[in-house]
Amino acid sequence: MLLHFLQGCKSYFACTLLASFFVTRLEMLIPQVIRQTVDAVIGSGELNAPEPVRRWFFSAGGAAFFRNNLWAIALIILVMAFFLMVLIYLRGLASSLFAEKLKQKMREDLFYHIQRLPYAWHQENNTGDIIQRCTSDVERVRTFVSEQMISIVRIVIMVIMSLAFMFMMNPRLTLIAAIAAPIVVAYSVVFYGKIRSRFEVCDENEGILSTIVQENLTGVRVVRAFGREEFERERFEKQNTYYTGLWIHLIKLLSAFWSVSDFISGLQILLVLVLGSLFCVRGELTAGEYIAFISYNGMLIWPVRFLGRVISEMSKAGVSIDRIRYIMNSEPEHDCPDPVSREQTEQAAHGDIVFDHVSFAYENGKDILKDVSFKVKAGTTLGILGSTGSGKTTLMHLLNRLYELPPGNGSITLGGVNIADMRAQDLRNCIGMVLQEPFLFSRTIGENISIRNHSLPIDEIRRAAGIACVDESITEFKEGYDTMVGERGVTLSGGQKQRVAIARMLTQKSPIMVFDDSLSAVDSETDAKIRQQLHQSLGQSTVILISHRITTLMQADYILVLDKGQIIEEGTPKELESKGGMYRQIYDIQLGYAEI
């Protein structure tokens, strides 16, 4: 799966490595220049360099020339430093391009995929957890690939090159110098491996401390009402002290580790200094080589220490990859292999809606619908009355296939075409639905209404808002239709939200419209006004009205009364009024004919 995400940013990865290689190569070359300067220019030694360099050196005038014109050496270094600067910049840029493109691909693929997962999946999974996976875990994988992997490659290049240069100058001293490397790596791998569980304990306790604060703040009323401030303070203080102690202990271990590994590195440098001197005295090493050797040794020992830490932190990424994979491997919504065309669906949506012996149960749930059959004639209005949990919302979920009706549980057809044979998106395009607790996206009101078609002209938007009786409230806002909703803007009341949602649905111009208790937060006068305006503008649409309000339902052509997943009464409003069942009782209460 990692390979999938890496597609499209591989070249940046290659660039990063390439730049890394050349940076290291140049960094390694500079001590050589110093060495040759010390030995062959300032000192009186031999120039110990590859043939082309020698030839150039002598053609320029040899040691004598450079001795009198040391600026030339400085110039050489400056030129190299300039290239180095450019390369370091390029390496940084390439690696951040790589990291960001990778992250971009991960988050966009995840978002795309999540949008297309079935509604049931969204119901089953915890929002906070999914967001965690899409943000923190993505970040961790990015760190792994773009920092840890690249660091390791860089360190390895650096170590190999340093060793190679050192080896060319003096193999024996190199071997002695290299002994420290595996010791330091092993030491830090073991240390970081051991200490990881302590870090986890610290994180855990930080979480507990944070929860105590959180609970104290959310429960501030309870704390005050019981007068338990003192207790809260003690509880907090206990955890506060404990957590602090844990960290201090951890820092003690860490500082011991840092100092010990500094000490080992320091000893290794001493070893090289002393043995190097001895080699020089014996004539096995020149002064320039000695200086260069010490520089290379510095490039060897520091990255090696870092390596141990990187290695021990890599395992965290594995867990994150698994957590992301869980999302990417979840099965998205799918249509039947051979769906009917979009035109056919649109045409069918202008026909009758028929539920034929539909039964349905949510996963692990009780039977929510039991053998429900009814028919809504094209262009008519169906009213549904029922209590919470009676199954009315489930009916609507099945109608627009937020939940799929499993085979053998009856059928739902539009104009004679089974909805299972349509493409889910085509079907939903034909069904405008307003939910009881509508969700508005955090963008402007205008954008919310025109969410499906952002080229919708403003007067179309206003017309829809006008029908939903919300145009007036919107224009009262300072920024009108450009007012932001939600987190970053104004908070709309429940009734305003419902009306904006109705306006949004109206711009869809769909042949079937469903109002799922969608005027519950609007007062009855506005409710009546909206219904009247809707009635005029709906035209030929088939309408399903779910409501608790008798006055709303009275406008329907036909009414179903639903209880515990079954239809217990049905008929025209007039028929039900005269029947004396549940509908009638509620009718009496709401219209004030009954004494309670």
Next chain:
Amino acid sequence: MDETVFKKEEQQYVKLPHFGIPKLIPYLKPLRKVIWSMVALSLLGGLIDTVMPLFQQYALNHFVQLSALDTLLPFILSYVAVLLTQTIGNLISAYQGGVIEMSVDRDMRRAAFDHLQTLSFSYFNQNSVGYIHSRVVSDTERIGSLVSWSLMDGVWNITYIIGALVIMFLLNWKMGLLVLILVPLTAIALGYFQGRLVRLNRRVREINSQITSGFNEGIIGAKTTKTLVAEERMDQDFRSTSREMTRAAVKTGHFRSLFASTISFASYITLALVLWRGGHITVSGLMELGTLAAFTAYALNLMEPLQWVVRALSDLITVQVNIERFTRLMETESDVSDRPEVIERYGDTFHPKKENWEELYGDVEFRDVSFMYPDGHEYVLEHFNLKIPQGTNVAVVGETGAGKSTLVNLVCRFFEPSAGQILIDGKDVRERSQLWLHSNIGYVLQTPHLFSGTIKENLLYGKPDATMREIEAAVKAVSADGIIARMEKGYDSDVGEGGDLLSTGEKQLLSFARAILSDPRIFVLDEATSSIDTVTEKLIQDAIEHLMKGRTSFVVAHRLSTIRQADLILVVRDGKIIEQGTHSELMKRRGYYYALYTRQFTEELMNSGAV
């Protein structure tokens, strides 16, 4: 305070006198010895770092050039001695850095937490939990890290830079001068990049929070997106934020790389200068080879410490916001506080003098009370008068958001009246301590709030010294014994964070039990019975009746069927009391209460399946 303000605040530049350090003194003072010691050790560390290349110089000049190994042993010994000093110094200063960081964190967190316990409700109403939470947790953390690690880095590296320059001057003043010119130039360049980086990082964090809310919306809004078939649109919008993020992040990367390459280049310019001029002097025999080598080592290593100094300074500037916010919290004064003479007699929040507390009987009176919320613009109560004799059951009804909790807030003294008095047992509530009043009130919330821990710990919240027998009696009184029996570990079962392992109904019953256990004289139920199933509701209904017997009680209710028996019903609309009386009086009136009641009755009728 809403999220917008919160986010804007994150981006503020704040300038405090003396970088706000005086505000931190109370937290630094107890640690002053450790801080001084850490600063001293950092100085030492920086000095030792400057001395280290001298060993190389000596080895070159003495061993290599002169081939004299006579001083090899003292050389090794003194190197080891310096190395050991450095190791021990590092060990101690790193440890002390940790101690300072964590202790400052701890003390500031404690101060903030304690202060929050005394603030009035208006503070909690005006600031979101998330906002306050990050004052206690994140601001303190950033300040702690400033006074430890940034301080250490700053001292250490400044010492190194000064030390290195001094040694260079001593070795050869002309060359020292040459290098000295480069230092301020580089520092200015680095300062510029660092400034840009800080701003860019802010921008990245800002877009990052947009990405998180994008995901949030994509998931929470999934149902709506699907019904509207707006997947494509959502993708497009998310992608544009995502691309913006990539651009900003790459730009940050660009500056970071410029930063790194500038340092590298500056180092090599110094090196080139040293080789050029130093080489010259060496050739003419005025300087030894080892000294030249030492110079090159200093030249190469001078620029990185500069980077650390710049970073430490920029930390000092960015942390100003955190210091300012923390200070603001600490300087917020409670608008409900006990008078000195009241504290004198009854004790304060953390040190109650229970021996002076009187019994509370339960008469409550509103005398000419006017009230406006501190963040409000109009009076919600004006010259309100009401006498509530002991044992009366008062219900407050109205639609969600109508302001039903106001009366309760006043009786509990979560707020104080703008004018007029509230009397309990004939005495102004302000004449006795908040803690005295609160200890006599039983309070059950709409969203029952339990704390992480066991069931028993939660029940004991209102009365820590209750016996097991008392607990069992309380649990039985509200018919919550069934819950305990179902739990694997009985009373010792964990309830999870905020009680999440229990259902809302269960939490509600337990919070009733908790209230009854504390045996309060005044009972407050704030929308305590909303959103639970009918079976549990019946249980709770019985529990409430049991609870309220013989006590003055206030029931804030959304469900009207639960308060029909109340002695007095107050009907609230748009924050104001518009009707009052008993159920039958109000029904006869056919006013607002009647409308509310009939509407709810229908719904309940259907839900209970009573037809």
